[in-house]
Amino acid sequence: MRIAVHGAGGFTGRLTVAEVRRRGFTPVLVGRNEERLRRSAAAAGAWDAEVRVAGLAEGEALAAAFADCAAVINCAGPFTVLGQPVVRAALAARTHYLDTAGEEGFIREVLDGFHEEAVRAGVAVVPAMTDDGAPGDLIARLVAERVSAAAGLVPEVAEILVADLRGRGVASRGTARSMVAVSERAASERVVPERVVPEREVLGKDVPGPEMSRRGVVDGGGPSVVDTEEGPVDVEAFALPGAVTVPRHVRVRRVRTVIRAEVAALFAALTPDVVDSVPEIPDEAARAASRWLMLAEATGTGGGRARGWVTGSDAYGMTAVIAVEGARRLAEDGAPAGTLAPAQAFDPAGFLDQLTTHGVTWQVTPA
Ligand SMILES: NC(=O)c1ccc[n+]([C@@H]2O[C@H](COP(=O)([O-])OP(=O)(O)OC[C@H]3O[C@@H](n4cnc5c(N)ncnc54)[C@H](OP(=O)(O)O)[C@@H]3O)[C@@H](O)[C@H]2O)c1
Structure with a gap:
């Protein structure tokens, strides 16, 4: 099972890639900077992992990068500034979306603003999959x-x-x-x-x-x-x-x-x-x-x-564990389509x- 990690060149992204690999799934590293993505793959012990370069302004390329993945975990923050294009791309790709956002305003925007679109796309959108x-x-x-x-x-x-x-x-x-x-x-x-x-x-x-x-x-x-x-x-x-x-x-x-x-x-x-x-x-x-x-x-x-x-x-290692376990559950066990709080998506x-x-x-x- 392929799991896309957007923002994989960053610290949380790298830990998430390592956790995807540890669980026996196939990480796909997505982000704006190929060199940083490759360095991150190596540091995560995933030398041979696939890297897909797409910037936030390239909605179609971003959606294409997610399209054959079972879920995308977005680790690129600040989400308040960077988050929405990634949610849109996941919905365009009809791929389940999770993120590591701790920013209450962004989480509210996602839960309130993307519900109908997520239902139409038939996927679950679950922000705030962090240690807190x-x-x-x-x-x-x-x-x-x-x-x-x-x-x-x-x-x-x-x-x-x-x-x-x-x-x-x-x-x-x-x-x-x-x-x-x-x-x-x-x-x-x-x-x-x-x-x-x-x-x-x-x-x-x-x-x-x-x-x-x-x-x-x-x-x-x-x-x-x-x-x-x-x-x-x-x-x-x-x-x-x-x-x-x-x-x-x-x-x-x-x-x-x-x-x-x-x-x-x-x-x-x-x-x-x-x-x-x-x-x-x-x-x-x-x-x-x-x-x-x-x-x-x-x-x-x-x-x-x-x-x-x-x-x-x-806390950061636990965030990676939580996000990847969430992605696995969405992909393998399913969840209602729509924007969901963690307790709506998973058995608490x-x-x-x-x-x-x-x-x-x-x-x-x-x-
Ligand atoms: N408990 C919690 O609330 C919790 C726990 C863990 C993480 N987080 C959140 O997760 C986020 C990441 O944290 P971190 O420590 O991993 O940060 P980081 O190391 O700075 O990583 C940030 C990532 O965002 C990407 N990025 C930045 N600007 C971008 C842009 N304009 N376009 C595309 N990508 C861009 C970076 O890409 P490049 O590699 O190309 O620079 C990098 O991959 C933060 O918002 C943090 O608050 C929250």
Whole structure:
């Protein structure tokens, strides 16, 4: 099975190519720069892999590069700036699409803007297949099911908190560049506060669909501390993918997404000149030693609460594992056509169980 990796010349792209090869599939490296793609193939241990050169402005060439592949994994960020042409090319090629985007605004644009086209093309489009996007969405669904008042397709709860509780760990230059792109776009568009406040109120929708992530908003309040087994952690509101993915499959009045306050301060200090000083590829040993932790807490309409967490190491390596496992599932097991949050495309517990073979642990408990 051929899996196309767009942006394969970058850091996440290279890890994804290596993971495609490790799983026994055939990687096809796609991007704008042949030399970088070949260097990446070699570094990923895929010397003989096929390289297809196509720029973002060459829609037809990009679609042709994807056409005989079972899925495309897009790793070229900032997605806010670069992402949409790749989604369009995958749809033109009728190839399943996944990406490694962590940018909430882009994820919302994909989920809301490409649904009908994806249904017409008969393919699944699943953004946010990263170490935070997928585990955060899957565990949020599982805690929502635990306290839901409604049985059936769409759980119903009063509130969900999704917290990314990793500390100041490793980040690639590509991640830093993406954070800056998000702030620059927010500033240039003079984004109204509710578009950046990562809390969404979902009103009266019974079926999951694009409408559920488009709904309105709310106050910026909420506690600034999350209790964990290791003690209280200071947090700040931050637009994680879960702010848009969770309301796609849970009827919920309020979704709060937060990160550690110290990490929020680090992100806030990022400027274009600082980005250039961030190493392109994070230190290998630091990467292996780093840990990530996604926590979700649901409050039911009757006040009951459930909490769940997912934790693992090496966030970038895990992103590659998650994206490739997602591509395999779309290609081999199938999924409904349309734009889908991770928990709509995949069985949440089954997907998390699969990650345990990579050292991930997860649990859902009454809070
Ligand atoms: N948890 C998360 O949210 C998470 C985890 C992992 C990755 N990510 C995201 O994945 C993205 C990639 O990260 P990274 O560290 O791999 O970055 P990177 O090493 O800088 O790679 C960026 C890729 O984008 C391509 N690219 C840049 N500008 C382009 C353009 N104008 N046209 C076509 N291709 C272009 C680059 O191509 P060249 O090789 O030709 O320069 C390269 O392949 C980032 O947005 C990052 O935030 C998110």
